Amino acid sequence: MVVFIPDRPIRIGSRKSQLALVQTYWVQKKLQSYYPERQFQVKTMSTQGDKILDVALAKIGDKGLFTKELEVAIEQHQVDFAVHSLKDLPTNLPDGLILGCITERMDSADAVVFNEKYQEKQLETLPKGAVVGTSSLRRLAQLRYHFPNLNFKDIRGNVNTRLRKLDEGEYDAIVLAVAGLQRLGMSDRVHQVIKNEICLHAVGQGALGLECRERDEEILDMLKVLEHKPTRDRCYAERALLRELEGGCQVPIGVNTSIEEDTLTLTGMVASIDGKTLIKETISGQRESAEQIGLNLANHLRNAGADRILAETFIQIK
Template sequence: MTVSVSAATRTIRIGSRKSQLALVQTYWVQEQLQQRFPDIKFEVHTMSTQGDKILDVALAKIGDKGLFTKELEVGMLSRETDIAVHSLKDLPTQLPEGLMLGCVTEREDPADAVVFHEKNRGKQLDTLPAGAIIGTSSLRRLAQLRHHYPHLEFKDVRGNLNTRLQKLDEGQYDALILAVAGLRRLGMGDRIGQVIPSDISLHAVGQGALGIECREGDTEILDVIKALEHTPTAQRCHAERAFLRELEGGCQVPIGVNTVVESDRLTLTGMVASLDGKRLIKDTVAGAAADAEQLGIELAHKLKEQGAQEILTEIFAEINRG
């Protein structure tokens, strides 16, 4: 692939969080771009985000509008960096003026996984004893699992992946709910005791995919990063993000999705649930993959007609009271 890059952009600076998973993902993007554009130098610049610094408060309590992305975005707008690599599920659906989602890479398995404490080896969620403590910081996972497994107890867990696993191994939890993608990217796929099927837990919007953010109008940079675009993944994620945006929900509300693209046809399933899991609204739309965003909007309207907005309003009120 031939791309015209001016002398000023011979070096492209990539912004990344400092967490282990973020760096693994960013170095993968750097390597892929370097292979495709050997005449361009790709530098990684790391920074800590607010979400990396506040580890003793539940995510839902501090909000998530740019919690893991704001500092990276300031870096691009001030031209300290040119692009930023994100776990797409962390990237808000409304981006700051002057920035855009320039590329979506091929998706790893977006499912949720269960990692069990050693004493529960061989068990599944439905065979854990009543009162078993499950660690998760996601309201989406919490609501769906409460709906299906009311016999289990749930407890918030924060920290990076290694910190969470250490807490599990110390016996603070009977099991943790984590993303399949993150575990596999860190070489910890062998810790997965159960991959939760989508009929039990719909995944987060964008989960398993990487999003590369850049400045709007920076066509030279955009031409470079588009080399990593995976069209079916991009279509799926654009549908999911439109669905989330139309519901005005952030990552820290119980909204889940599942998407499939087959023969240019996209099927999108979406879910909104109450925090106690007792009310769960789910529906599906399908249509041309090229109309991904419109399908997301259509599904959001279908769920609103079934009471999703009332559930979300109650959740926001409860979070604000907390």
């Protein structure tokens, strides 16, 4: 156990968005309760993904869009660690940085929020041609597969901006993460939770990832009090799958994991952007071998044609 010397504040890096700050302040409050003798300061910054709002995410690159500036701040000792939505954190981190902690996962599902005129509808009952907003290729591919009659349109901006565009009638419905709405105190906007059979969630969705310097034993030891081991194991398996398939957050790869006693079950999905092709596989294994389970499932998906689908996706989004 590292002995902390209460001589300086611990600096936490965060994006400036409302959701990012809610998540970061939650981490700050939790750590403060465990270490009341320490000071925890939040330092905010904008990332490339925050600044470019008029181009689809897939068109501007998918590696570290919402994390790079925070990682530079860690490397330059401007902050001691950064709080990320784990789904935004690339599976390959810069040399010298490490995923120091994964917090307990909230609901990992996707939610549909409807415009007022369709409050009585579900995705299944929306009229042909209804406009559904999403910025995620993963959601787009799966929803096109199941609902080819709907019209899908890209949407950017923070949660409040997206909800405003929906309420003003630019979209008939939009798809957001359940966890994000819950953290913002907007659970009442969740009109439909999409079942796993329809839309598998993003790798790491619903969990927070705390990234720090690899050799900063003080910070690493401090962050461990927030780690949730079942979530950690599930996300290690998911991230290993994504890393092996060489996909970032903007490729049509979806997952779902569960743990029962010592068995971890991982389902993975790869789909074409046009929604015409979708492959899905499930495997189980010992929880202690979480990352190997992810690697094994990646090979199963490859054998079923995942590489071809992903190669076609990369060509289409360039």
